[in-house]
Amino acid sequence: MSNDRPEKTRQKIYEEYEDSLFKLVMHDVAQQEGRLFQEEAKKMQNDSEYQPSQEAVQNFSRQIGAMNDRMFMIQGKIDKETSIKMAEGVKYVD
Numbered sequence: 001m002s003n004d005r006p007e008k009t010r011q012k013i014y015e016e017y018e019d020s021l022f023k024l025v026m027h028d029v030a031q032q033e034g035r036l037f038q039e040e041a042k043k044m045q046n047d048s049e050y051q052p053s054q055e056a057v058q059n060f061s062r063q064i065g066a067m068n069d070r071m072f073m074i075q076g077k078i079d080k081e082t083s084i085k086m087a088e089g090v091k092y093v094d
Contacts, residue, residue, distance in 0.1 A: 044050040052060075078086075
């Protein structure tokens with residue numbers, strides 16, 4: 001039995017090593033993907049093909065303006081059940 005314990009310790013350390021190595025690789029991949037997405041986002045911001053039309057901007061602004069009087073914010077902690085009850089009680093009146 002005394003010989004079995006060092007092997008279990010070694011196995012546990014190796015598993016932790018594998019987990020850490022995987023986390024490190026995934027971190028590096030996420031960093032690279034994030035840089036690529038940021039570069040793509042910058043290109044899209046400068047490309048008129050990806051910008052909304054003036055009509056779409058005006059329509060959006062009108063909708064936000066119409067909703068402005070109906071929007072509210074709740075600050076503080078609310079449990080899930082309470083938030084669901086509140087959401088169910090909200091009605092849109094035109």
